[in-house]
Amino acid sequence: MSRKHDEIEPKSVAELRVGTFRFIKNTKELLDAEGQTVPLRSQSADVLAYLADRPGDLVTKAELIEAVWPDTFVTDDSLVQCIGDIRRALGDKKQRLVQTYPKKGYRLVDTSAPGALRRPALSQASRRWALPAFGAMAAAVLILFAAWVYKGAADLPVDLGDKPRIAVLSFDDFSVGPDKGYLSDAIAEGVITELARSSRIAVIARNSSFRYRDSDADVRQIGQELGVHYIVEGSQQKSGDSLKVTVQLILAASGEHLWAHTYDQEIGSLFAVQDAIVKTVADRIGVRIERPVPGSDPAMVSALHFHLQGIAIIHDSFDEASNAKDLVLNRRAIEADPGSQFGYIGLAHGYRAAATFGWQGLERQEALRLGLQNAKKALRIAPDDAAVHFALARLYDESGDRAMAMASFDKAIALNPSASNYLVGSTNPMLYAGQAKEAVERLKQAMGIDPFHQDWFHWQMGWALWELQDCEGALAAMMKMKKIDRGAHRMLAGIYACLDQVEKAQEAYKVFYAEAHEPTISEQRAEWQDIWTAPGSLDRWLDDMRVAGMKD
Incomplete structure (x- = not known):
């Protein structure tokens, strides 16, 4: 049975040597080689103290969580953050001092002990x-x-073609209190977007590179899993009006640090810091990016902060109440800075959702009008922002204006080629219009830049291959989904019907319509005939739905 930290009998020695550092147990103080105190957050110091009581032993995650957070419910994420904090304080990038045992726990090495760096x-x-x-x-x-x-030995760079490939990991957030949250991802996403605008760099999509958040994975492992030459990692700490950003560029194959820098700036300089990171990283990998340096703009950063709070709420819970909160936060973003695009982008997406799901008591056409109005305001302010064109594309798509939707999707993709969701989203109007081959190519491109892509990419590929009458390929694509959600079962029913697997088609059809209004064939034709214009596709679909069980 695990015991709380203060119940464990302390070792006879009052301090522990860890590398060139000394940890004083009774004060939980970490000292460097010169005897200077190395700052640690209180919870990180508690974790280190618990490990220091058992140097050389494998301590389970459960024990550590019970010891440090005895009366609080926390997830592994809190422990992982503390371990990361300790490693940064010790300069333990290669994890020789604080060793990880996947799915088990951690071991602190007492470097004064014989054979200390051996695994037990x-x-x-x-x-x-x-x-x-x-x-x-x-x-x-x-x-x-x-x-x-x-190709070649595991420790050699992966053969990735002519372009340098780069992954920008999520930045650690060392802010505290009300300053914590939102800006770390914003900085990393901005670096991804700006690097991707260069046609000479291939940038991994956010979805795949951010999956390593709080991970103990070695950069060489990350490099191989993502198939990249370079990795950018960093951290930010906001305190009032001050911003500290630390960033590193790493050669993925060897783990060698090619460049590192710390920016201490006023918060209004966030965009300038972001730009400096982009230009330096690009220059170090042999690609020069020349653009004017942004100036200081605290109001714009405030607007971004409100906008990001709205996004976090929607990601946490996508419903009418969250949609209302999101709209309020984006109105506050506009109040903070009417001259920045962020609040208008947020309102554009919010009103599109209201139109789609009938939220906020708005008629569909009125919600779409408000959405387009705000998206066009954002466009006037920031015509080169990919997120603006993506918001416009989704509104035009929802409005049934396929030509404008495709033009906006194409512009968004040109401005941010690393956004895999832009690529996949753009295949909707393509498939309705009969451009299935082109859609397949875009889906392959999206999967290439987003190795850990989401299940709906396979769902969309299933539709594209059904359009090409490759129903065996369509079924194989759908079966790649880790979990086939209820919403995907209608597509699955159409594919099974195409393959003359009537019983499976009917089973899938029943799953989809178990909790949804079941329309008739004539109702479906009336709903889709002006949208699904690909020659013969709507008729094929309705025939397959008839086989699956839809009534005339």
Whole structure:
């Protein structure tokens, strides 16, 4: 049974040597080689103190959480953040001092002990578990190897073509209190967007690079999993009107740090810092980006902050109440800075959602009008912002204006080629218009820049292949989904009907319409005939729906 930290009998020594550092146990103070105190957050110091009581031992995550947060419910994320904080304080980038045992826990190395940097031996039980697990792991590695077609030894750079490929990881957020949240992702996303605008760099999509948030994965492992040459990682700390951003450029194959810098600026200089990072990173990998340096703009940063709060609420819960809060926050963004695009972009998306789902007591056409009005205001302010054109594209798509939707999607993609969701979203109007081959190419492109793409990419590919009458390929695409949600079962029903698998088509059809209004064939034709204009596609779809169980 785990015991709380103050119940554990302390070791006889009052301090522990860890690398060139000393940890004073009774005061929970970390000292560097010169005897200077190294700052640690209180919870990080508590975690280090618990590990220091058991140097060389494997301490489970459950024990650490119970010891440091005895009366509070927390997830592993809180512990991972503390471990990351400790490693940064110790300069332990290679994890030699604080060692991770995946899915188990952590071990603190007492470097004054003989053989301190060796891993503890496995018990007999652990050996029995490890052997079959190794077989499964080897199989997984072989699958990954075949999927990525790596060439040469594992420690050599991956053959990725002519363009340098780069992944920007989510930045750590060391802000506290009301200053914590939102800006870290904004900085990293801005770097992704601006780097992607260069046709000479291939940038991994946010969805894939941000999945390593709070991960202990080594940069070399990340580099291979994402298939990149370079990795950018960093952190930000906002305190009042001050902003501190630290950033590093790393060679993925070796883990070598090519460049690192810390920016201490006023908060209004956020966009200038972002721009400086982009230009320096690009220059270091051999691509020069020349643009005017943004000036200081505190009001614009405030507007961005309100806009990002709205996005966080929508991501957490997509419903009418969240939509209302999102609209309020984006109106506050406009109040903070009427001359920046962020609030208008947020209102454009918010009103589109209101039109789609009948929220906020607005008639559909009125909600779409308000959405387009705000998107066009954003366009006048920031014609080169990819997010503006994406908002416009979605509104035009919802309004049934396919030509304008495609033009806006294309502009958004040109401005931010790393946005995999832009690419996949753009295939909607393409498929309705009969451009299925082009849609397949865009979907492949999206999957290429977003290796850990979401399930709906496969769903969209299923539709595209159905359009091309490759129903076997369409079914194979759908089966790649980790979980086929209820909403995807209508597409699955159409694919099974196309393959003459009537019973499976009817089963899938029933799943989709179990909690939804079931229309008739004639109602479906009336709803889609002006939108689904690809020659013969709507008739094929309605025939397949008839096979699946839809009444005339």
